[in-house]
Amino acid sequence: MDIIATTCRGKVRGRVRGGVATFLAIPYAAAPFGVHRFRAPAPVEPWEGVRDALEYGPIAPQRPYRPPLDQLIPEVDIAGEDCLHLNIWTPDTGGDAGGAPLPVIVWIHGGSLRNGSAAMPLYDGRAFARDGVVLVSINYRLGVEGFGVFPDAPDNRGLLDQIAALTWVKENIAAFGGDPARVTVCGESAGAVSIAALMTSPRAAGLFHRAILQSGPPQTVTRGQGSKTVRAMAKELRVPATAEEFAAVDRERLLDVQDAVVGRADPISGGPGFHIVVDDDVVPADPPLPSVDLLLGCNREEYRLWFVPGGAVDRTSRLTLRLALLKFRIPGRVARLYRASRRGAKPGVILGEMATDLLLRGPLNRLADSRPARTFLYEFAWRSPILGLGACHALEIGFVFDNLRHGESLTGPDAPQPLADAMHRAWVDFATSGDPGWSAWDARRPVMVFDHPGTGTVLAPRQEELRAWL
Missing domain, CATH: 3.40.50.1820 (Alpha/Beta hydrolase fold, catalytic domain)
Incomplete structure (x- = not known):
């Protein structure tokens, strides 16, 4: 059975199965391509009629894990430009909207800030909806598109994407039965590292009320440290280390070079990678102690x-x-x-x-x-x-x-x-x-x-x- 919900940008069609309503690939920001590439997330344009939210949407550009991790952490590959979207699982009320609003969990996936997506079957939120929690999973830009440090582009673009998604949740989740005053952000690995930064970011103040960090501590670097990976990629590409020059490179070529530079790095052994940087805008140099409850x-x-x-x-x-x-x-x-x-x-x-x-x-x-x-x-x-x-x-x-x-x-x-x-x-x-x-x-x-x-x-x-x- 199909179900319609109304967001601030337009209506979306989801599907009900086994008492759970699912809405997939709802855009929270404009596609980060063309004029929006290497820029802060822009608002999505409103749409007329009802937009289908029945299938998972495109993932952020990336290369799969190298063997043998590719077998242990199988990923999906969905091509397309509209990768800044989110998925929602919520209990079906059978048309009765008079019940109390439900707690919300927003899941931020891991993957060393260069892999992963909200479309992975492991992140299906049906069990949370079954147990009275609205589960939201989000995509965000990865790798050099989301976390490359350039002199002519905003820092922490992937983190800005997450903030845009949380803003969308605050403004729209009531239409899906969720309580915007009871939002818990939850993430694993790089998702948890992201949440640790969000907990101290002035841009994210008031967007969530509890946090869960799974296998990811607070971790930031300076802009100088964060720019090393871009400089290494620029050397391989033989172009200046600017967003303008990187945007002119064929995306497949850019991903190949990214994989060559950072593909063998991991959180334990170290090596070149992508990081959240202290920019005194999204991530302050002297962060306050976060006051939200934490697991x-x-x-x-x-x-x-x-x-x-x-x-x-x-x-x-x-x-x-x-x-x-x-x-x-x-x-x-x-x-x-x-x-x-x-x-x-x-x-x-x-x-x-x-x-x-x-x-x-x-x-x-x-x-x-x-x-x-x-x-x-x-x-x-x-x-x-x-x-x-x-x-x-x-x-x-x-x-x-x-x-x-x-x-x-x-x-x-x-x-x-x-x-x-x-x-x-x-x-x-x-x-x-x-x-x-x-x-x-x-x-x-x-x-x-x-x-x-x-x-x-x-x-x-x-x-x-x-x-x-x-």
Whole structure:
């Protein structure tokens, strides 16, 4: 059955199935091509009649992950220019609009700011709508189009896209049963890094009221640091490092060079990439402490997504480990502590565990310590049997969305449904009331550990190792 909703720009047609109304690819900004390329998002033109919102729309220009990640994180490829759009899943009221407005979750996908889209089947929001939450997933510009730093273009264009999408939600979500005064932003990896920036951005003030950071800490760089990738691409392209010159390059050629420059980089091993930069407009240099309620955490073995499938965990030698300690300026006493608690572990495992704590677990704990508002910490600990991935990066997403069927490339076919029930319920409860079901962060340092069997709260887990970094 079809259903019509009215937005500020025109009417859209969605579809109802199993008590959930779905609206796909509703534009929140003009297509970022032609005169709008490398510019801040522009308003979408109003339309006459009813616009179909029945199929996923185009994704932001990108190249797929390189093997073997392309098999573990399968992506969709939908060509087209209207990539700045969003999808909505909301309970079908059967024509009764008199009910109380529902809490809203806006999902911001990850992908190192160069991959991903809201069209990935894993991000289907049907389970959230089933449980009384309006789920919105958004696209935003990626790679050099969204986060390349140029002297003649606005910085953080992808972040500006996210702000435009959140503004759209504030202005329109009531037409879909959502409460614009109860919006939770939720993201994983680069999506969580984006939200951390949004929490301090004057441009995003008042657009959301709670936030969930999955495996992504606050992370910004200076404009000088952020421009390195553009300069490297310009050298390969043999053009000046300006937006005007990059816009004149064939898009396929631009994507090929982008992939050549940043394709092998990852959050753990490092390398050239794209970043959110401090620009004193969207992202302030001296950000205020955000006051929204916050749920945050990471997976116990984040590093294994990058270290295991390609064999790095086995190739890392003692010499490689020593060189990495020097590169990241890790004190010898820290390395000895990690070795002592992991007797017989391979050097690659020791390096990965330290990298996870240095880049994720430690910063997230420090963020919790610094906040005046309520904060809740979690750790995802269930270990996937696929390729020895363990509790790796991105593994928790299928559990959060209660969508294990579309997460099998990481979880395998026998992932525990009770764990999905528990984790999904915590996210629903946090979006609804601000309480996910365990104690807020305090001097005891409570962490909800999601595992199967054995989900429960642990006080100050691995505190000795985390303190060693201070």
